[in-house]
Amino acid sequence: MPEKSSAPTLNDVAQAAGVSTATVSRFINSPEQLTESTRKKVKIAVNKLGYTPNFGARVMAAKRTNTIGAIIPTMENAIFARGLQAFQEELRQNGYTLLVASSSYRTDIEEEQIRSLVSRGADGLLLIGHERAPGVRRFLETQGVPALVAWTYDAAAALPSIGFDNRKSMRALVEEVLKMGHRRIGVISAATKANDRAQLRVLGVRDAMAAAGLDAENLPIVETTYGVDAGALAFERLMRENEWLTAIICGNDVLAVGAMTQARALGLRVPEDVSVTGFDDIELATIVEPALTTVHVPHRDMGSKAARMLIQIVEGKCRGKAVELDASIRLRGSLAPPKPPTGLKPE
Amino acid sequence: MPEKSSAPTLNDVAQAAGVSTATVSRFINSPEQLTESTRKKVKIAVNKLGYTPNFGARVMAAKRTNTIGAIIPTMENAIFARGLQAFQEELRQNGYTLLVASSSYRTDIEEEQIRSLVSRGADGLLLIGHERAPGVRRFLETQGVPALVAWTYDAAAALPSIGFDNRKSMRALVEEVLKMGHRRIGVISAATKANDRAQLRVLGVRDAMAAAGLDAENLPIVETTYGVDAGALAFERLMRENEWLTAIICGNDVLAVGAMTQARALGLRVPEDVSVTGFDDIELATIVEPALTTVHVPHRDMGSKAARMLIQIVEGKCRGKAVELDASIRLRGSLAPPKPPTGLKPE
DNA sequence: TTGTAAGCGTTATCAA
């Protein structure tokens, strides 16, 4: 039981071991430089006192922290979880620690978190999406902290990025929907404000519509917050305002599951009465009944590649570029051709 | 474009503004002490240089960080996500920053993360479950860093905790199952090694069995890792080895969903042929068909209460105690009475 | 109201 003393310092250990602080520091950082006997002495003192280096002091003296920070919009759902887990595992294997903060999809909080992580000595940052206030990039530049953007790919953006082409992928998915014969399409999108992924996905829908000669301008679309419930409410509204829709394209799987749930609640069968598609291919997509047609995102691959790339950048071994990963379409039960015009129905 | 200069320091700002470092420090920490005019001068310099305090230096000089660390077993699923989100929101409102690390359910990694967060100056720690190496508590004690355990309640444990009684809750759930007439019960549990929640839940099942005069010793039980797939595999094994089971009690909702999926794949109807129950009541529980009978855990409430309590402890306003929250049973479609003996069946 | 200067706990350079 320690009296109430504050944490032991290098100095305490040095005194206890009868050596200088420099020697203790070496014991921590490069024990091979010490004699077997001094090493033993110091070791005993360290253990007895329960010494751990003070991080702050260490950073100040050594400049490097071996810490990477990541700021994700939310921890509350699976979208970022799997990729982040892979990111963290890869970092760990390379001797880096991951610190995570979440911004609740708010740019002001994100900025605060960026400052917080940087001032805590993060050697590099993982961010989601390209959209943020211009001051942020300047800040990162003056602080000399590199950042990598994930979950979206944009060769033209200022920051290096790793991810997939949200717009192209959504277009490809909608082209499948159109190929099946759907013409009356509605969209449930996540809030597009300050969320380039959501924006690009909507653009992808419009691309496909326009290319098929359909009216991309007057696309029925409802924007909503994140969550199964939100998806359900959005579905109801969309269908009430546009009763003739045969396919609902959702900006992500969570919204899509909400839409499917609500469809059932309204007495609509999926996919017989209405088709539903998602985006992300989270685990949930294959659990629901019918399984969700969606865009498969290589979460784990993206996470570990992001880690490797960010480490390279942090260690000055490369400058960072835009890397595009493939996002493929997964056709599953929630998408089927629309009902034939009533007159033709056998029943 | 800054040349390549490293981040600006207090000194740089002081020079640029033509004041002392102390004045700049005051501008950051207690601007009201300064004259309007000096405040303006300093402000301009700070903005021009894009200055942010160096956290390490600050900690060393000031001792407090306003940072709370949390270490959770995994970020990859919803179990901890919602509570943690609430935890973070409450912290933010009180001026604290949350740093999260995940241990992949490994005590060695958890210990490493504890040291990492402590040495980074965390003022307090949120941990999950009571089970960890004895050295850890000593470490926290000598470092003077308070910790609060969540997701489980244990008045006898050394650390204060906030959560529910896993054992009692599981017992209550199984009593419902027994009340419905089930006698042939199997269990799918998460790995119980170093996971007191999992252990207690299994004990809860045995409690209920024993109280009903059933054989609690020879309970068919399969332990598995976390995940829907794992739950599916475990279900198959459990049913293969014990064909006569009518109800499967799962240690958490994710395993339960896996079990339900696999039941369907094996041609078994839920709940007609076999009942399934979960634990946690994550969102998924109400999305699956049929909805999952489970133990409802007050995730958000627990998260925000944990935050308030930990802040109290950190600020020396209370010593921390064990707080028990209610976990209630949610009866849903996945649980129904067992099929009557074949002879009585109408068909 | 502002400035001076002494720490805070490390690391790293130089000598010994």
Added chain:
DNA sequence: TTGATAACGCTTACAA
């Protein structure tokens, strides 16, 4: 191989 000692960037008495 080890030991002094000067940074590192900030806060905070204390002095002016």
